[in-house]
Amino acid sequence: MPSARRYKYRMSQPKVLITRGYAPEVLREFCDEFDVAVGATGRYLDRWELLERVGEVDALISRSADRVDREVMERAPRLRVVSNFGVGFETLDVEEATRRGIWVCNTPDVLTEATADLAIALLLCACRRISEAEAYVRNGQWNQINPDLFHGSDPEGKVLGILGMGRIGQALARRARAFGMRLIYHNRRRVAAAVEEALGARFVPLEELWALSDFLSVHTPLTPETEHLIDRPQFARMKPGVYFVNTSRGKVVREAALVEALASGKVRGAGLDVFENEPAVHPDLLRMPNVTLLPHIGSATRETRRRMEELTLDNARRVLRGERPRTPVNDLGPAGTRRPGGVS
Numbered sequence: 001m002p003s004a005r006r007y008k009y010r011m012s013q014p015k016v017l018i019t020r021g022y023a024p025e026v027l028r029e030f031c032d033e034f035d036v037a038v039g040a041t042g043r044y045l046d047r048w049e050l051l052e053r054v055g056e057v058d059a060l061i062s063r064s065a066d067r068v069d070r071e072v073m074e075r076a077p078r079l080r081v082v083s084n085f086g087v088g089f090e091t092l093d094v095e096e097a098t099r100r101g102i103w104v105c106n107t108p109d110v111l112t113e114a115t116a117d118l119a120i121a122l123l124l125c126a127c128r129r130i131s132e133a134e135a136y137v138r139n140g141q142w143n144q145i146n147p148d149l150f151h152g153s154d155p156e157g158k159v160l161g162i163l164g165m166g167r168i169g170q171a172l173a174r175r176a177r178a179f180g181m182r183l184i185y186h187n188r189r190r191v192a193a194a195v196e197e198a199l200g201a202r203f204v205p206l207e208e209l210w211a212l213s214d215f216l217s218v219h220t221p222l223t224p225e226t227e228h229l230i231d232r233p234q235f236a237r238m239k240p241g242v243y244f245v246n247t248s249r250g251k252v253v254r255e256a257a258l259v260e261a262l263a264s265g266k267v268r269g270a271g272l273d274v275f276e277n278e279p280a281v282h283p284d285l286l287r288m289p290n291v292t293l294l295p296h297i298g299s300a301t302r303e304t305r306r307r308m309e310e311l312t313l314d315n316a317r318r319v320l321r322g323e324r325p326r327t328p329v330n331d332l333g334p335a336g337t338r339r340p341g342g343v344s
């Protein structure tokens with residue numbers, strides 16, 4: 001792992017702070033071109049460390065745990081790009097960055113398939129009671145042949161409601177079709193008719209999504225509009241025995257309401273990769289056998305993580321070379337970084 005010491009800033013080249021260590025082989029060429037400092041290896045930077053270290057940097061490669069807000073940007077007068085490792089960017093103040101002429105980039109596409117794989121895995125865990133059944137074996141409870149163990153439900157023929165039909169929602173839809181599921185979805189904007197047709201998915205208003213789904217999977221980003229979008233009234237409108245999956249953001253759901261819905265049987269089972277206050281998990285969820293709990297590993301395959309590292313570096317490299325980044329979140333124009341006052 002490269003150390004902060006090894007990649008200490010040199011005077012002449014643009015300076016880059018990567019807040020958490022990357023694979024050395026991914027960094028090698030990048031380090032030839034730029035002065036790179038790695039904030040921390042195997043942990044996240046504390047807030048005060050980020051504030052202290054961002055002062056001289058031209059590019060910041062951030063993680064979902066790094067809050068990059070006005071205070072950080074004020075401390076970083078040279079900053080031209082924040083390149084975030086992850087598709088979600090609710091921790092970055094995009095408006096403030098745009099005002100200051102700073103590009104904000106994320107890593108869409110490269111993690112789509114991995115995250116959709118995990119969503120379908122969680123869906124199957126929920127309806128086939130896989131975590132429960134596995135615990136039974138591990139705990140030594142399986143001591144006689146019994147055909148009546150852990151009967152679950154088939155996904156085939158059931159209605160899957162997809163909340164958020166972006167890239168990951170669509171990748172889940174393709175997988176769910178292979179399981180013979182019937183698809184409905186809700187999205188801020190309805191997707192093109194050709195896409196709907198290819199996926200075999202029907203757009204419905206939110207109210208119908210709650211009421212018609214046998215399975216519900218969340219794929220919406222966290223925004224002020226989606227925070228706690230699923231709360232007690234929404235669970236109340238759902239079918240009894242619905243299965244619930246979330247690989248998006250925990251705060252889209254009020255966790256206490258989900259716990260109540262699970263306790264009452266309204267939600268029969270759940271698969272959760274994300275939580276309202278990560279890494280804390282509601283204590284009742286920890287005790288519920290019909291819930292599979294994962295530590296936010298949606299994109300955690302070696303191949304995907306490598307592609308994410310490469311994309312964050314590529315985005316930063318392009319901006320520092322005066323080019324347009326590959327996957328920007330904001331739009332500062334066709335090429336280069338427009339600084340306030342027109343400086344590029």
Ligand code: DGY
Pocket residue numbers: 064085086087088089111298299
């Ligand atoms: C993402 O890509 O947004 C992941 O959830 C990591 O934060």
